[in-house]
Amino acid sequence: MKASLGVFALALGASFAALGIVTLARGIRRSDDSLLRLGRRFVFGVLAAGILAVLVMEWGLLSHDFSLQYVAENNARGTPLLFTITGLWAALEGSILLWLLVLGGFLAFAAHKFRARATDPLVAWATLVGLVIALFFFALVLGPANPFKTLAVVPSDGNGPNPLLQNHPLMAFHPPMLYLGYVGFTIPFMFAIAALITGRFGEGWLTDTRRATLVAWGFLSVGVLLGAWWSYEVLGWGGYWAWDPVENASLLPWLTATAFIHSVIVQERRGMLRVWNLSLIIATFCLTILGTFLTRSGIINSVHSFTESGIGPWLLTFLGLVAATGIGLIAWRGDALRAPGRLDSPVSRESAFLVNNLLFAGLAFVVLLGTVYPLLAEALQGRRLSVGEPYFERMTTPIGIALLFLMAVAPALPWRVTKGEVLRRRLLIPAWIGGLTMVVALGLGARGLTDLLVFGLASFAFAAIVRQFYVGARARRTAYKEGWVRATARTVRSNPRLYGGLIVHVGVILIAIALAASSSYSTKEEVRLAKGESVTVDGYRLTYLGNTVTVSDQKRVVKARVRIERGGDDLGVYAPAVNIFPNSTSAIGTPSVRTGLLRDVYLTLISSPVEGGRVTLGVAVNPMVVWLWIGGGFLAVGTTIALLPVLRRRRPEAPAETPEAVEPDPVPA
Amino acid sequence: MSHPARWIAIAVAVVVVGVGVVLATQVGSDPRADTTTSQLVGDAAPELALRDLDGNPVDSTSLAGKTVIVNFWNTWCVPCREELPALQSFAARHHEDPDVAIVGIVRDDTLRTVRDHVKAEGINWTIAMDPGSRAALAFGTRGQPETFAISPDGIVAGAQIGPANEDSLEKMLAAARRQAG
């Protein structure tokens, strides 16, 4: 019964999408306002259908209805409640239901937001494009990726989710965050296509969708970082980023979206780069589909390849159509897209944004090439190759360093034209702080060229940002006689985009420092200990206390308890574990991490305690890893601030003396 | 003169189509397929220098001139248990063959566990321990179980990654015999 209800919901959604497309198309053709108003209502029908389908699936999961093939494969009676719920996105078919739900939500939000302009052809075309995309995904779940398939013989118990997917509560957050990011980019994309079709590619669509783009970017950033956190804290191989093809697939749209967020500012101010921005947003959307294709088609080996299915050709065809449409539209409109803007100087904030885009495009190209290269080599020469961390590190590090430098310098560059004096005033002291940081780092023992540059540039950038906040707050203090805290808050509220962006940059700086420190200065060892025995690694004294075994419906867990001490202080008992699931042959290791502000102690259980009670532990001391997550927090906070509305300016108390800055620039010192 | 965007768009389209075609041709193939063929086939077999469960040497000299089936396994690997019946019937069939030798090599396991398992299952062919997985490395194994067939003149004639069955074992044996001529 559930299967029929589920399929009915999906069919309903597909019908609503199709009806909406037809209605809107006719409405646009005939300039018929009532048809246009009707057409957009189908969007809410699509959302309703998506909600219904998800509810049916959750019902099946929660009631352990093993007559549904998806439930039998991804759920078992012993599966805890949380992982039963998250089973919705444990495998391909359910993931697409989640995608449809999120897409329905975003489309409904856009339809609601633009309800006053429902009869505007731009909005109508955008809604139409959105419904076409929704229709495609409905076709996927009604066709090759049907989550409501039934089994003729109902098993007494299911397989349960893949052990890796029921090990940690983070499973509840990582995929939905990623999807909120991926799917969110549909909105700027559909408006970009609408703009190309209607020929109205001035600034309108950009400002209309700016916030949606920023929201999607924020979610994607958090989703990617959650993935890194999961990799580190749950998977237990000791690192947070493996340059795995699926990880790269999530990074690619993030890179183009970051480039877009920056170059959009140039378009808003100078009216330039229209073609480039349209291409970026189309590329971002294509990359989200490509990423889904790489993850789900079974074409690439990956830790994420949980299921393989026949949707590969469908996704590839869809991707081809989207790319062809985008490229075709741009080629068709080519002449009309030329913008009348010009740049006054190669050293200005505008050109810094252009360099930013060049570097991000370069990064995206490197990651894409490295990921797709093994496939190319096999197709063209029949060679089976791997491309892994050494390649990606070597290629992305120089670009990353250039971006750090840019991040330090660009916010200080004025618009239009730079005078040397301005640069000196704004950057000299931060630059010296960066240089001195390098000296200190050298003194503390850092020897890698890359690391020194990263530390120096990071503190340079940080000092420049702090200076900008300080200058802005100080001006307000003088003008409005406010305290520091209030002045800073009001400064931020007066230009949330700028200051929110600067906070995001702080997050990036922290992440850069964490990346440099943890990749170059980690220690990793394996130790074999008997009960009560101790060993010292990198200043930490580890004592093996013994092991415990716990058995539950879900799994059997063997833990090794280890006490960590440093300099005489007891830092606690940590227990790396090995989890054995009844329906799986391999055991899943869970690391135990003592997180510190400067260093993490990372313990893994390599061999089960047998043979006279000796145990083999993996011990790693990783510096600065926590700053990755703290940086992520800054990213989230900064994005939220950037989305705030501008606080209207209050009249100053001493109008004659205070400078009335009209441009939303930091008040020049 | 048309906007350069037009030409760039066409160039990008060509590249995208090219890459797309490449990806499309790969959709059918299984990336894990490369794990079903071993590089070792056709090369000289690595030297063996191990000891069996009683401490007696198991090495290339003691196996010289025989067709050897080498099977990498251990007691806690589930597919190894699945292939055990096939190995046992194969061993029974060739029990009287003086020129066929079966050697099971165990890595990542303890002597006692292996001894108990061998006794319980009635395994009657030579079992050698591989401390440090050196033999496994020498053979380029990617996991277990893996089975190799070595001809009397020391060339690896066949390899199977994953559980073997009677059919594949016989085929490997035949290939090894053919190899020597």
Add this chain to the structure above:
Amino acid sequence: MVRRVLPWAALGVVVLVVLVWAAWPDGGRATPRERARDLATELRCPDCEGLSVADSSTSSARAIRADLRRRLAAGETEEEVRRAYVDRYGESILLKPEGTGIGVLVWGLPVVVLVVGAGGLALALARWRREPRLHATAADEDLVDETRRSDQV
């Protein structure tokens, strides 16, 4: 002019000194253990999904790490060790693609793209600066003069 450049130049010197100091070879080759660890980051663990031998803790990875140490201590060069592993496991055991044949593409293309991109950007910047799209006509100039004259400031 010199006064204005001086603080920047001094900073440049400091940074340069730091970098040179750090890069100065500190004598003594890397130990076999260090070389083995570096090499381990370049080899893929055969029974993992893309992890390097250095990062993986499977038994294969540990056996390979021990083997690398043994080989390097016995005097083999990194290249010989790589060759041996490629012979045994195939090309996909290397995480860093070789620069031969199609490998030229994967190492060279990004550089080409960045150089071409930078060149294009420089060209575009130059063009945007030098050619304003609109030129003032005589009528425009007259209008400006008229306005100036009438503005008694």
